[in-house]
Amino acid sequence: MKKFLKVLTIFFMPILVITLGLEFYLRSYESDYAQKLEGLNLKKDNIQVLILGNSHAFNDVAPDIIEKKAFNLAGLNQSIYYDKRITLKYLDDLPQLQYVLISMDYHSLYFSSQGIRDVWSYYSYGIPYEDSSYFKERLSYFWFGYTPRITFSLLKTKLLDRIKNVKDIRLINGWEPLLEMEHGAFKESTINARAKYFNDLVHGSVEREMVQSDLESFIQKLKDKGINPILFTPPVQRRLTDRLDQEIMQKNAEYIQQLQTTYDVPYWNLINAISDESLYYNVDHLNSSGAKEFSQILNEKLEDYIFEKSNYDELPR
Incomplete structure (x- = not known):
């Protein structure tokens, strides 16, 4: 029995050492979420504009182009x-x-x-999805949070970048710039697959009413604090939008119109603001040059809105 336990210990010791090493690495890993929170804390006293949303906003809005002090708090699949x-x-x-x-x-x-990004976000922001406790995920980042597959993928990418002498691209006030163009991004098969992903997501969803309720209460809370919520739609290549469910797009437009009327919020539909394919990373994300051009458009819209609002507020009641 003692011999068996000794062999067992020898067998499991390397696994334990590797696991502990990877746990330490992941708990100190500077993820996008960690970078955003660090940047937010550094700039919090001066931030005048927050940008929210999923990867379209995360990659497409460069805060440094905005004249007001801006910070991009959007995230991948957020x-x-x-x-x-x-x-x-x-x-x-x-x-x-x-x-x-x-x-x-x-x-x-x-x-x-x-x-899976729910728990990665939780590690930095401490915000659980619904009533999740993340007991296992807090116990082990390696086995249950990032999982071994993703951990080794992160390590492989980091190793290859070092071999190729690729410099780490840090977030710029929360913005992640995308360089050049994704390989094969504009192939018909790639665009069709992207459209199918979005169409399948909306057709299979039963959450619309819940999300709308969340959005409406969020808008109201911002307004109650004297903060101006602004809705906007970032650019997407027409070759993708033509493949999306047009009834859903119309339904979305009608709901946004309802929000404008009910809550007196502006909406800027900028889906067609950038047409030049060379400014895109893929069919629904801009590259860094496109993001800067789009952010300038967004900045002009914001400055016009501020000017018009200040004039309206000065009118006698």
Whole structure:
């Protein structure tokens, strides 16, 4: 028996050592979420504009182009559920916040969970999805949080980048720039697959009413705080939008119109603002050059809105 336990210990010792090493690595891993929170804490006293949404906003809006002090708090696959809760958690720490730009995409009203990213977001923001306790995920980042497959993929990417001498691209005030163009991004098969992903998501969703309720309460809470919520739709290539369910797009447009009327919020539909294919990373994300051009358009819209609002507020009542 003692011999068996000794062999067992020898067998499991390397696994334990590797696991502990990877746990340490993952708990200190500087994820996008960790970078955003660090940046938010550094800039919190001066932030006047927050950008929210999924990857379309995360990659397409460069805060440094905005004349007001802006910070991009959008994230990959980030839902309105998280837009709302992350913002409200840190709202009292943002004394200069005046405007919150909320990205409204084709699929924004049809999902709340970010999938495996729920727990990654939780590690930094401490916001659980619904009533999740994340007991196992807190116990082991390696086995249950990032999972071995994703952990080894992260390590492989980091190793290859070092071999190729690729410099880490850090977030710029929360913005992740995408360089050049994704390989095969504009092939018909790639575009069809992307359209199918979005159409399947909205057609299979039963969350629309819940997401709408979340969004409406978020808008109201911002307005109650004297903060101006602004809805906007970032650019998407027409070759993708033509393949999306047009009835859903019309239904979305009608709902946004209802929000404008009920809550007196502006909506900027900028889905066709960038047509030049060379400014896209793929069919629904801009590259860094496109993001800067789009952000300039967004900045002009914001400055016009501020000017018009200030003139309206000065009118005698």
